[in-house]
Amino acid sequence: MLRDRYMERARELAERGRYSVAPNPLVGAVVVRDGEVVGEGWHVRAGRDHAETIALQKAGAAARDATMYVTLEPCNYRSNSSGESCTEAIPRSGIRKVVVGHLDPNPKMNGRSIGMLKEAGLEVELLNSPEFERQNEQWFWTQRVGRPFVHLKLAATLDGRIATANGDSKWVTGEEARRKAHLLRAEAGAVLVGVNTVIADDPLLIPRDLPQEPSRVTRVVLDPQLRTPIESHLVQTAGEAAVLIFTNATTDKDRRRKLEASGVEIIATPNSAGRLDLSFILDELGRKGISGVLIEGGGETARGFVRGGLVNKLTIFYAPKLLGSEGIPMIGSLSLEKMADAPRFSVSNVERFGEDVAITLYPSKIKEGYVHRVG
Numbered sequence: 001m002l003r004d005r006y007m008e009r010a011r012e013l014a015e016r017g018r019y020s021v022a023p024n025p026l027v028g029a030v031v032v033r034d035g036e037v038v039g040e041g042w043h044v045r046a047g048r049d050h051a052e053t054i055a056l057q058k059a060g061a062a063a064r065d066a067t068m069y070v071t072l073e074p075c076n077y078r079s080n081s082s083g084e085s086c087t088e089a090i091p092r093s094g095i096r097k098v099v100v101g102h103l104d105p106n107p108k109m110n111g112r113s114i115g116m117l118k119e120a121g122l123e124v125e126l127l128n129s130p131e132f133e134r135q136n137e138q139w140f141w142t143q144r145v146g147r148p149f150v151h152l153k154l155a156a157t158l159d160g161r162i163a164t165a166n167g168d169s170k171w172v173t174g175e176e177a178r179r180k181a182h183l184l185r186a187e188a189g190a191v192l193v194g195v196n197t198v199i200a201d202d203p204l205l206i207p208r209d210l211p212q213e214p215s216r217v218t219r220v221v222l223d224p225q226l227r228t229p230i231e232s233h234l235v236q237t238a239g240e241a242a243v244l245i246f247t248n249a250t251t252d253k254d255r256r257r258k259l260e261a262s263g264v265e266i267i268a269t270p271n272s273a274g275r276l277d278l279s280f281i282l283d284e285l286g287r288k289g290i291s292g293v294l295i296e297g298g299g300e301t302a303r304g305f306v307r308g309g310l311v312n313k314l315t316i317f318y319a320p321k322l323l324g325s326e327g328i329p330m331i332g333s334l335s336l337e338k339m340a341d342a343p344r345f346s347v348s349n350v351e352r353f354g355e356d357v358a359i360t361l362y363p364s365k366i367k368e369g370y371v372h373r374v375g
């Protein structure tokens with residue numbers, strides 16, 4: 001069917017924004033007139049023109065009486081460089097019909113834009129097919145729940161160790177797997193680690209060596225006692241990409257001032273028995289407009305999110321190595337006595353990266369009672 005072919009093309013175009021568009025959704029649009037594609041566009045980056053506007057600009061006068069195929073419901077707020085919304089720009093261009101892949105779960109849209117296009121006299125065909133929701137799993141989750149989509153990523157040996165007992169972890173996996181990890185950072189738009197990882201590895205956590213300019217990434221550290229070193233790469237680059245530290249409300253004021261003077265944002269966090277409240281942290285990140293967060297470990301941090309039932313997606317890169325029981329475990333203690341109580345996942349994808357194998361999984365159950373696995 002021709003409609004499916006054009007929708008598939010729009011989906012492919014949207015895919016081009018996967019590593020640059022966070023915290024916004026991936027969107028692709030195709031304009032077709034008399035069986036000929038006259039304009040194409042995709043959303044590249046938050047703050048830039050939307051896919052529809054770009055496709056209309058390419059089509060120019062050929063948009064008159066044409067059909068637009070777009071993966072996600074168009075927006076109804078000022079979005080393009082001339083201060084128009086897509087629901088204004090589309091009718092003005094002369095487009096007669098719009099085929100929409102899925103409603104946008106953003107409460108400002110969610111059917112309203114479709115109504116506006118109809119009111120402007122356009123024919124609208126709404127498909128609501130799961131493939132368009134699946135393409136934007138991060139966006140759909142964050143719009144419905146108000147928190148970022150949590151993707152836990154770990155690199156482990158075959159026996160589930162992420163570092164030697166003295167903390168050496170460079171490197172568990174090979175270059176190809178590490179390159180993929182940079183893509184996952186760019187896709188999420190935020191990266192979170194525990195303070196031990198900052199101390200042991202001194203990571204930058206900024207996506208590098210990507211074929212296109214990646215999304216701007218926010219770096220987040222769980223650090224109840226403010227042990228993050230001022231001289232760490234993270235703190236020293238706080239002016240380049242935001243750094244947020246979630247800490248205990250009662251931490252040392254002097255250290256706090258020093259970190260803040262380096263450009264780090266410190267957020268006092270409710271806690272019990274020294275454990276920071278991860279739900280509060282996710283709410284706070286959601287309030288800051290962050291749509292996805294890649295949890296990069298270490299094992300203690302991973303434990304907290306798994307135990308809390310807060311993980312939306314899990315990717316483990318297994319290196320064909322063994323470290324033995326003294327190595328640092330991939331997940332800290334879950335205090336389980338019965339196999340039946342183990343958190344369960346279903347495998348979505350298995351992929352090889354050089355010598356390493358990546359397994360991508362979705363949890364069978366998460367806290368909100370809403371499993372984001374479509375189709």
Ligand SMILES: NC(=O)c1ccc[n+]([C@@H]2O[C@H](COP(=O)([O-])OP(=O)(O)OC[C@H]3O[C@@H](n4cnc5c(N)ncnc54)[C@H](OP(=O)(O)O)[C@@H]3O)[C@@H](O)[C@H]2O)c1
Binds near residue numbers: 224
């Ligand atoms: N292979 C990999 O994928 C990978 C990835 C990352 C790290 N690593 C390695 O893993 C090691 C570090 O792992 P780790 O398990 O020791 O530590 P970690 O998870 O990096 O950091 C743990 C610390 O972060 C704070 N923290 C984390 N979650 C918290 C929560 N819910 N509430 C309060 N505080 C929280 C605590 O700080 P306080 O102690 O101050 O209370 C805790 O001790 C390093 O050697 C690193 O090289 C490997």
Ligand SMILES: [Zn+2]
Binds near residue numbers: 051074076085086
């Ligand atoms: Zn728009």
